[in-house]
Amino acid sequence: MAENILDRFKEVVNETVIDASKKVRVGIIGTGWIAEAHMLSYLNQPDVEIVAGADLVEGKAEAFFEKFGVEAKCYPSHKEMLDDESLKLDAVSICTYNRTHAECAIYAMQKGVNVLLEKPMCVTLEEALEIRKAEKESGKIISVGFQPRFDENMKMIKKIIDSGVLGKVYYIQTGGGRRRGIPTPFGTTFIEDATAGLGALGDIGCYSLDMVLNAIGYPKPLTVSGYKSNFFGTRPDYSGYVAKGKPEYAEKFQVDDFAAAFIRLDGGIILDFRIAWAMNIDTPGDTIILGTEGGLRIPSTECWNGTVGGAMKLYHEVCGQQTETEIPIIKSDANRFDLKIRSFLDAVKNGTEAPVPTSQILYNQAILDGIFKSAEAGREIEIEIPEC
Numbered sequence: 327m328a329e330n331i332l333d334r335f336k337e338v339v340n341e342t343v344i345d346a347s348k349k350v351r352v353g354i355i356g357t358g359w360i361a362e363a364h365m366l367s368y369l370n371q372p373d374v375e376i377v378a379g380a381d382l383v384e385g386k387a388e389a390f391f392e393k394f395g396v397e398a399k400c401y402p403s404h405k406e407m408l409d410d411e412s413l414k415l416d417a418v419s420i421c422t423y424n425r426t427h428a429e430c431a432i433y434a435m436q437k438g439v440n441v442l443l444e445k446p447m448c449v450t451l452e453e454a455l456e457i458r459k460a461e462k463e464s465g466k467i468i469s470v471g472f473q474p475r476f477d478e479n480m481k482m483i484k485k486i487i488d489s490g491v492l493g494k495v496y497y498i499q500t501g502g503g504r505r506r507g508i509p510t511p512f513g514t515t516f517i518e519d520a521t522a523g524l525g526a527l528g529d530i531g532c533y534s535l536d537m538v539l540n541a542i543g544y545p546k547p548l549t550v551s552g553y554k555s556n557f558f559g560t561r562p563d564y565s566g567y568v569a570k571g572k573p574e575y576a577e578k579f580q581v582d583d584f585a586a587a588f589i590r591l592d593g594g595i596i597l598d599f600r601i602a603w604a605m606n607i608d609t610p611g612d613t614i615i616l617g618t619e620g621g622l623r624i625p626s627t628e629c630w631n632g633t634v635g636g637a638m639k640l641y642h643e644v645c646g647q648q649t650e651t652e653i654p655i656i657k658s659d660a661n662r663f664d665l666k667i668r669s670f671l672d673a674v675k676n677g678t679e680a681p682v683p684t685s686q687i688l689y690n691q692a693i694l695d696g697i698f699k700s701a702e703a704g705r706e707i708e709i710e711i712p713e714c
């Protein structure tokens with residue numbers, strides 16, 4: 327066929343071809359709130375068979391699958407499901423509350439099943455190290471559920487730093503939070519120690535950390551001086567409880583609703599961080615990244631919802647003139663949850679590295695754990711991460 331000269335001007339788009347004849351057999355562990363997002367994204371993929379699910383609450387997994395019209399075998403916990411070898415599972419999504427992340431991920435690794443693990447990776451650094459060990463021994467992959475990584479604006483932060491335009495990065499201020507926003511959508515699993523283990527730190531703090539640490543290549547954290555408090559969640563008159571008619575939630579609140587920290591990272595980088603589920607201010611400020619050649623301002627962002635808070639600004643010098651360059655927001659229709667699920671499935675099918683690897687997120691967890699321990703001790707502590 328004769329060449330259409332206009333075709334030369336078409337943009338070349340690299341579309342991944344999905345081999346739908348090769349299906350990934352998936353199970354879902356924990357069928358609560360976030361499991362619904364996993365389910366919707368799996369249903370958007372042509373090469374997935376959802377074959378099983380598990381939940382500790384009797385009848386919950388059955389009701390979950392019925393809601394989506396999916397026929398899947400249901401189990402009373404992750405263990406029974408992973409023990410059933412007839413399922414021939416390739417992968418599981420772990421959508422349980424934070425306290426059971428480690429035991430579910432480690433058991434899945436021991437059974438040779440790949441894992442998409444919801445964030446935070448777990449609760450303590452010790453658990454994170456056990457997860458890494460199990461992953462290494464199994465040869466399977468664990469990818470951690472940070473969907474904002476797949477946002478084009480978030481990718482732009484990393485591209486800007488990788489370009490070298492900031493020079494050597496030496497100081498980062500990040501974090502964020504809500505004026506009133508303690509999550510109790512379906513009960514108290516986010517606020518009780520037995521289920522959540524960490525409050526604002528584990529829910530949204532880990533996202534703020536991932537946004538900047540991923541951009542600068544995840545340097546090792548060395549020391550931390552941390553603070554945490556719970557002045558809002560423990561009040562029966564907290565507005566969220568009053569709105570729900572649940573003042574008794576105050577007694578169940580056992581985690582942090584605010585945390586702040588000063589963290590020293592390898593390479594002489596300082597990280598100044600704060601995170602809030604509730605505070606008496608609208609925002610604790612923008613994220614700023616200072617380098618020897620330039621600075622980047624990322625407008626105060628609820629990055630846990632997936633993207634930056636507005637157009638970013640680059641402060642630099644051109645021929646001796648101080649200059650600001652606005653980085654326009656990149657608009658995209660792509661669903662970040664779909665991209666998170668797709669990247670995980672591709673890694674499982676191709677035997678490649680996890681898209682959000684535990685080798686990086688181990689450092690994220692070490693910082694959360696360090697803030698917690700430093701706050702309990704009331705002083706700066708060293709973060710010791712054994713080689714693994």
Ligand SMILES: NC(=O)c1ccc[n+]([C@@H]2O[C@H](COP(=O)([O-])OP(=O)(O)OC[C@H]3O[C@@H](n4cnc5c(N)ncnc54)[C@H](O)[C@@H]3O)[C@@H](O)[C@H]2O)c1
Nearest residue numbers: 356358359360380381382403404422423424426444445515
């Ligand atoms: N990526 C995101 O945007 C996002 C958003 C919300 C929550 N999350 C994360 O997802 C996780 C779950 O949050 P959620 O709001 O869905 O919680 P949820 O309390 O609604 O659901 C968790 C479910 O896991 C079940 N469960 C716990 N341990 C289990 C086990 N061993 N075997 C089987 N089932 C088990 C519980 O019975 C519960 O039904 C949390 O770690 C949270 O941080 C991520």
